[in-house]
Amino acid sequence: MRRKLKVLIVAKPWQGGLYEYYFNAFKRREDVDPYLYFTYPNSILDYLSYKANKKNWYDDLLKKIAKLKYDLGFFINTFPNFDKLDNKNNVLYLTDDACIDQRKFDLFKNIYISDNGYAEKFSNNNNFLGELAFAFDPNVHKSNGSNPKKKLIQLIANKDKVRNKWIDLMDKHDCFPDIYGNYFNKSSYLLSHPFKIHPSINFRKQNKIYSKYLISLNIHASVIKNGTNMKTFEACGFKVPQIINFTPGLENFFEPNKEIMVFSNINEYKEKLDLLRGDDKLRKTLINNSIKRAAAMHKYDDRVKVIIKNFNLS
Numbered sequence: 001m002r003r004k005l006k007v008l009i010v011a012k013p014w015q016g017g018l019y020e021y022y023f024n025a026f027k028r029r030e031d032v033d034p035y036l037y038f039t040y041p042n043s044i045l046d047y048l049s050y051k052a053n054k055k056n057w058y059d060d061l062l063k064k065i066a067k068l069k070y071d072l073g074f075f076i077n078t079f080p081n082f083d084k085l086d087n088k089n090n091v092l093y094l095t096d097d098a099c100i101d102q103r104k105f106d107l108f109k110n111i112y113i114s115d116n117g118y119a120e121k122f123s124n125n126n127n128f129l130g131e132l133a134f135a136f137d138p139n140v141h142k143s144n145g146s147n148p149k150k151k152l153i154q155l156i157a158n159k160d161k162v163r164n165k166w167i168d169l170m171d172k173h174d175c176f177p178d179i180y181g182n183y184f185n186k187s188s189y190l191l192s193h194p195f196k197i198h199p200s201i202n203f204r205k206q207n208k209i210y211s212k213y214l215i216s217l218n219i220h221a222s223v224i225k226n227g228t229n230m231k232t233f234e235a236c237g238f239k240v241p242q243i244i245n246f247t248p249g250l251e252n253f254f255e256p257n258k259e260i261m262v263f264s265n266i267n268e269y270k271e272k273l274d275l276l277r278g279d280d281k282l283r284k285t286l287i288n289n290s291i292k293r294a295a296a297m298h299k300y301d302d303r304v305k306v307i308i309k310n311f312n313l314s
Helices: 018-027 044-052 054-068 102-107 116-122 161-172 203-210 230-238 266-278 280-297 300-313
Strands: 005-011 032-038 072-076 090-094 110-113 128-131 151-156 178-180 213-218 242-245 261-263
Touching: 005 018, 005 054, 018 032, 018 072, 018 300, 032 054, 044 054, 072 300, 110 116, 110 300, 116 128, 151 203, 151 266, 161 266, 203 213, 203 230, 213 230, 213 266, 230 242, 230 280, 242 266, 261 266, 266 280
Parallel strands: 005 032, 005 072, 072 090, 090 110, 110 128, 151 178, 151 213, 213 242, 242 261
Antiparallel strands: none
């Protein structure tokens, strides 16, 4: 029997859950034995150790990584002193505002970014393989059943200057959404819309939020230059119709107004919100079309297949 590929996933324990989605996808493969290490404390005791001496904490992490003797290391973003890694069988995945010192490119066999808008920074690097888009985990991002008393629309998002502009416009045009994120207790919206502002929600509990609403609103953060963010893919799995502000490259993943609704100005947003509010058939069509596309092309299992194939070829 062929030995399984020992894969190490190294990432921050983000509330967004990206680390777990990739761990799940690697784990679902019969030829992979996955391990997961965090680049930031994930418990109270670990955090106290980290605060007491960050250098020692990261040194211990490097020793732990070296001791595993893995076949493939999948690093979601970098961390302090990552250039001291002994093992060279590493893949780097840079998300959001993708950036790395060019002198450190050779530390990784393959390099991916989540947003093609940053590709120019890596154009002279032979190890750069382009975009590795976000996706959805069918075991996590799934419908929580029918809720007969659904509210209209929600936005799950953290504060951002681009989002703030859109939310201000929605406030002025009387189409303010329910918001879940770090707007809670950190903006004037808590006073003006006290029943629409909610605390952040852990990725494992998002299905409870999606099931409460007819529509999912997605406003891209300022770091998105080309393509789209995680929420677009996740909402497909939750089987909720989406309204998303347009960004270049979004159409490469989903067909506008057939699989997702897009808007470029506040009037277009209001028109499409009203359209979806009153058309149950349209909502179901968008749900069916978007989940069909996501299941066929945008699962984390698909991304892992690309990672392993390219790693073996390099």
